[in-house]
Amino acid sequence: VNSVVSRKRRLVRLTVRLAxxxxxxxxxxxxxxxxxxxxxxxxVLVLYSYSRILPAVIDINNxxxxxxxxxxxxxxxxxxxxxxxxxxxxxxxxNTIVTYLREKYASQPPDVIVVGAEDAxxxxxxxxxxxxxxxxxxxxxxxxxxxxxxxxxxxxxxGVPVEYDFSRTIEQARRWxxxxxxxxxxxxxxxxxxxxxxxxxxxxxxxxxxxxxEFLAGLPTDALLKRLSGLGGDAVVFTTGYFQDGGGRKxxxxxxxxxxxxxxxxxxxxxxxxxxxxxxxxxxxxxxxAMGRQAGRMVNELIDGAAPASxxxxxxxxxxxxxxxRQVRRWGIDEKAVPGDAxxxxxxxxxxxxHRNALILAAVVFLLQAALIGSLLFExxxxxxxxxxxxGHRSKLAHASRLAIAGELAGSIAHEINQPxxxxxxxxxxxxxxxxxxxxxxxxLRAILADIRRDDLRASEVIRRLRALLTKQQxxxxxxxxxxxxxxxxxxxxxxxxxxxxxxxxxxxxxxxxMVCDQVQIQQVLINLVLNAMDAVDDLPEDRRRIVVSIERxxxxxxxxxxxxxxxxxxxHVPKIFDSFFTTKxxxxxxxxxxxxxxxxxxxxxxxxxxxxxxxxxxxxxxxAPDGTPAPSPAQA
Amino acid sequence: xxxxxxIHVVDDDEGLRTALxxxxxxxxxxxxxxxxxxxxxxxxxPDRPGCVLxxxxxxxxxxxxxxxxxxxxxxxxxxxxxxxxxxxxSSVRAMKAGAVDFLAKPVERDTLLGAIxxxxxxxxxxxxxxxxxxxLRSRFASLTVSERKVFDRIVxxxxxxQIADEMGIAERTVKLxxxxxxxxxxxxxxxxxxxxxxxxxxxxxx
Numbered sequence: 015v016n017s018v019v020s021r022k023r024r025l026v027r028l029t030v031r032l033a034x035x036x037x038x039x040x041x042x043x044x045x046x047x048x049x050x051x052x053x054x055x056x057x058v059l060v061l062y063s064y065s066r067i068l069p070a071v072i073d074i075n076n077x078x079x080x081x082x083x084x085x086x087x088x089x090x091x092x093x094x095x096x097x098x099x100x101x102x103x104x105x106x107x108x109n110t111i112v113t114y115l116r117e118k119y120a121s122q123p124p125d126v127i128v129v130g131a132e133d134a135x136x137x138x139x140x141x142x143x144x145x146x147x148x149x150x151x152x153x154x155x156x157x158x159x160x161x162x163x164x165x166x167x168x169x170x171x172x173g174v175p176v177e178y179d180f181s182r183t184i185e186q187a188r189r190w191x192x193x194x195x196x197x198x199x200x201x202x203x204x205x206x207x208x209x210x211x212x213x214x215x216x217x218x219x220x221x222x223x224x225x226x227x228e229f230l231a232g233l234p235t236d237a238l239l240k241r242l243s244g245l246g247g248d249a250v251v252f253t254t255g256y257f258q259d260g261g262g263r264k265x266x267x268x269x270x271x272x273x274x275x276x277x278x279x280x281x282x283x284x285x286x287x288x289x290x291x292x293x294x295x296x297x298x299x300x301x302x303x304a305m306g307r308q309a310g311r312m313v314n315e316l317i318d319g320a321a322p323a324s325x326x327x328x329x330x331x332x333x334x335x336x337x338x339x340r341q342v343r344r345w346g347i348d349e350k351a352v353p354g355d356a357x358x359x360x361x362x363x364x365x366x367x368x369h370r371n372a373l374i375l376a377a378v379v380f381l382l383q384a385a386l387i388g389s390l391l392f393e394x395x396x397x398x399x400x401x402x403x404x405x406g407h408r409s410k411l412a413h414a415s416r417l418a419i420a421g422e423l424a425g426s427i428a429h430e431i432n433q434p435x436x437x438x439x440x441x442x443x444x445x446x447x448x449x450x451x452x453x454x455x456x457x458x459l460r461a462i463l464a465d466i467r468r469d470d471l472r473a474s475e476v477i478r479r480l481r482a483l484l485t486k487q488q489x490x491x492x493x494x495x496x497x498x499x500x501x502x503x504x505x506x507x508x509x510x511x512x513x514x515x516x517x518x519x520x521x522x523x524x525x526x527x528x529m530v531c532d533q534v535q536i537q538q539v540l541i542n543l544v545l546n547a548m549d550a551v552d553d554l555p556e557d558r559r560r561i562v563v564s565i566e567r568x569x570x571x572x573x574x575x576x577x578x579x580x581x582x583x584x585x586x587h588v589p590k591i592f593d594s595f596f597t598t599k600x601x602x603x604x605x606x607x608x609x610x611x612x613x614x615x616x617x618x619x620x621x622x623x624x625x626x627x628x629x630x631x632x633x634x635x636x637x638x639a640p641d642g643t644p645a646p647s648p649a650q651a
Numbered sequence: 652x653x654x655x656x657x658i659h660v661v662d663d664d665e666g667l668r669t670a671l672x673x674x675x676x677x678x679x680x681x682x683x684x685x686x687x688x689x690x691x692x693x694x695x696x697p698d699r700p701g702c703v704l705x706x707x708x709x710x711x712x713x714x715x716x717x718x719x720x721x722x723x724x725x726x727x728x729x730x731x732x733x734x735x736x737x738x739x740x741s742s743v744r745a746m747k748a749g750a751v752d753f754l755a756k757p758v759e760r761d762t763l764l765g766a767i768x769x770x771x772x773x774x775x776x777x778x779x780x781x782x783x784x785x786x787l788r789s790r791f792a793s794l795t796v797s798e799r800k801v802f803d804r805i806v807x808x809x810x811x812x813q814i815a816d817e818m819g820i821a822e823r824t825v826k827l828x829x830x831x832x833x834x835x836x837x838x839x840x841x842x843x844x845x846x847x848x849x850x851x852x853x854x855x856x857x
Contacts, residue, residue, distance in 0.1 A: 424736075425736045425738065426736075428735060428736040429708060429734075429735030429736045430735070432735035432736065432755070432756040432757060433664045433735050433756065434666065434667075435756065435757040436667050436670070436733070436735070436756030436757035436758060437664070437666040437667040437669075437670040437757075438670075439670075439757035439758065439759070440670035440671050440673070440674045440757070440758070440760075440763075441670040441673060441674075443674050443677075443759075443760035443763075444670065444673035444674035444676070444677045445677075446760070447674065447677035447678055447760075451677065458673070462670075462673065465666060465669065465670065469666050469670075472666070512708070512710055513708060515710075
């Protein structure tokens, strides 16, 4: 153990990242059971080609041990030996090891021997006669290419070889980096490294078609790293890692790749599973742990008494495309180009994955809120549309009602217009005759022309008022003087009042009253009320045929009163008079007051009636005070 | 007594009234204006030929009411109505009550003057008829009591002899008085006398 530790100290200098390996090695040591074989127990001897700290060794050992120890209740002792072959070799070393093993395990001979990787297998095959010759052997992590270069194995030496398929990895790299012009292959100077280099050189011509293939084989590490750091964007690196560099320094391949991947300015690909996490992008690999598990299953069957020849096992260890997600991001590889069956490492769970539930909850809350806001907006819009429709409906109804009023007033209006028209025509005729007479009556003609002009204006004024009442359809709020509106109402109704012999007394407010609402609709309401009042006094004697319209400022608004001295409204009719189609008149639809109320309420006001049967009726239209109205003046007479 | 016609214009609208007065004046008529029916009635209107141009609709008593009042007062001035808005009911009522015409404002000069002339013609005719009757009445009034008795019996178709017998006077006296009656009444024959008697009866009935 001391020698291993001192060697480790040397390695620490290479890189601090080896700390992880330290921990793993410590764990491994803790795992080792006491080397005592229980009575009737079985012994398994595992010979590893490499050092015990090699990550591949750690992984494969882990897979092997857990499989063996977990699968049976019988006491099994597993002994590990690390031959550390690439770094130590030669016949003397080999003989020493054979002697050591034979002596060491004489008292507890193995029932199965497991060899890890090519060097251990060679060692055992060479020395098998001296080392427990009858014991069956399971090999693991032996490249299929190595098996091809040696004589066929005896029947009791079995195992699933691994294929380090460098070409598939390189092809994958070229698919992911279609613009790469250079393929840089890095190998080392150890014997194993040279074997890999040879294998790669054999395959190299296949990659020369689209890219320039460049070997950096057996360079000192410093020079190598310098080259790699100057590669630039048009290169892709493939490496097997190495055990020894051109300067004679020894490494684990893992360490070498770690250094290379840190320095390289181009993506680095490699075929060994243990390199994942060093900074390489990935490659087609077999998991060493899977190799260990595979060997462990075979060991279990042999211990259970199966003959080696009867074992069934796959021809090759399966390989998978392994990929480091951080490198995929770093080198801008199209994520869609990563096949679905690739084993993805180091993919940081996205924010979505980490906070999935919170996010779903937030999304649901957000959606509910959006739905709520949306439905409120929709409801608001629906209501607005309904309001507009109602307003339009009301405007139309009001307009229809005004047309009806105009129909009722047609006689008076015709009279009012024909009066000035008659005067104009007669004046013109008179002037004509005067001219025919030939005498100079210039002054009279001038007076006639002045009268014609005046009468023309009179007639057009009637038409203007009428048009204001009839042609408008749209509801609109505009400021206007209520007193002026009242006078207009008086003008419109003057002729009708004369026709019906009713005295119409319009009493404007002392000061002007500015209202902001639909002037025409207010006029309409007043005309309606005055016409009703005229109906109320129709059959009454002269002294009661009087209608008074007055404006008063009251607390909070304006009160427009229309008073008559008619017979009043029967008490039982009062609650119904504002209903549609309620009427006590012989002719009439019973819509006037209903529309009047609708229009007043649309302006935020109200309409009410006070009636004393036999004495008269007063309708009050109360409208909210317009903004900026001066304080109420003393009540008007 | 002035025999040129005078036209009375009754209309409450000052502008129209002035225009009508101007037009009538320019057309050679003498005309006088009144702002209301009351105004017209209050004014003394000398017994002159003429007619009334009357607005139907006025404050206070209307044109139609004035028409009725004038009829009651036996004022026979023909009436031409003017109206701003002619409704059937009032036009029928006016025409039935003897109006010359019922014109709608604004009225054409020719229409108006035509109606005025028509009214004046009617007035002249009425006046002529009235003068005839007056003359007849005054002639009849000049008959003595016995001449009137003779006249009654002649009109009844009695012969001189029968009249003399009935009245107990000489047939000769009857013949004399008959000649006076014929002369005073201006009749040339018994038949003409009969027609006069008919007219007198109708005048006293009316």
